[in-house]
Amino acid sequence: MRAICLVSGGMDSCVTVAEAVAAHHEIFLLHINYGQRTEKRELKAFQDIATYYSVPASRIMCSSIQHLSAIGGSSLTDSAIPVQKADLDSEHIPTSYVPFRNAHLLSIAVSWAEVCGATEVYIGAVHEDSSGYPDCRPEYYEAFNQVIKLGTASGSIHIVTPIINLTKDQIVRRGLELGAPLDLTWSCYQNEQEACGVCDSCALRLRGFKHAGVTDPLPYVSRPDY
């Protein structure tokens, strides 16, 4: 069966691809440039992951959308809003939240799925051990599946979130178990050469590797002890 995989180029999406491969799907990789700061580096990671899994060009789509950065409201898409240092204990939604972002990504994936005949859309959303974005909760995906069921011609596409209930260290372990190329991924929200080590995304990643007892292969400006 065919599966669309949404791939930012980060660790979570890479392990999600590995899960789709392990489930014996014919994978179609979709990367979306929505004006995020580190897009250039993320795109390289995406391409490296596609090459690693030998995905042919006919099953790769890179799409650019302008409206999320035009709308702004997030430190990821608006250079006037600085990227915050991580506060993993905060219960507030961080400034890196891009308003309703995942609905845009899923919509593109579902439209492509309808046309290419895929029945699954894989996304590497993480709930528990995450920044607290509202559109990463399991119930959000259940609701979106209902929208797909009602709003498509086939009604038979559904979203798969294989790592949504894993902690970051479990994601690292699962990635290594599946042979996912974690060294090719990029997670930092701030930098494109050496990961900053202090944004939310770096903090969550570094803590995950630490708890998994593994050294993160990426270069970091600093590696605080989370």
Add this chain to the structure above:
Amino acid sequence: MRAICLVSGGMDSCVTVAEAVAAHHEIFLLHINYGQRTEKRELKAFQDIATYYSVPASRIMCSSIQHLSAIGGSSLTDSAIPVQKADLDSEHIPTSYVPFRNAHLLSIAVSWAEVCGATEVYIGAVHEDSSGYPDCRPEYYEAFNQVIKLGTASGSIHIVTPIINLTKDQIVRRGLELGAPLDLTWSCYQNEQEACGVCDSCALRLRGFKHAGVTDPLPYVSRPDY
């Protein structure tokens, strides 16, 4: 209260704007170019409607997305697929169905709503007297409202579909009652100078005007009797 109105430039979206105005909302108009055949003419209709309602530039957004035409699968976005002649009695989804289109439009509207503080998103979806697109059903919008509730920071934005249960003649009458500028709108899927009169959208429109006992002010190549 602020309301985002999705405006294609067709009759349905124009009457929907009139409903938002009648509800005393501060209206924000959103037009989306997704590669549809008649975009140039639709954009003019959109701009004319915005001018008619004296909406300032700060509350207007025109957004372009490439992925729906890249994905294809519809006669509206893929020039290799001809626009069918209307068959208003058919129970099949017509070739003008753009896969999962409305989810893209709603996602952009909801992201803008989150940032500009709007609590309503108006869309001129029509269910009963329509082409039979799956993403025009009331239950689809109920499901999407659930996605918005779970997937946004505020959780307080909702979709309003004021004409979803009206027939086309009721839409014409309601538009005239509210002073909506139906003469400025454009509905044809095929042409940009004179409406073709034979595509699904023309057929539904012409039948609506006929049943309302009013002459459609637009120029037509032909006006079959539906």
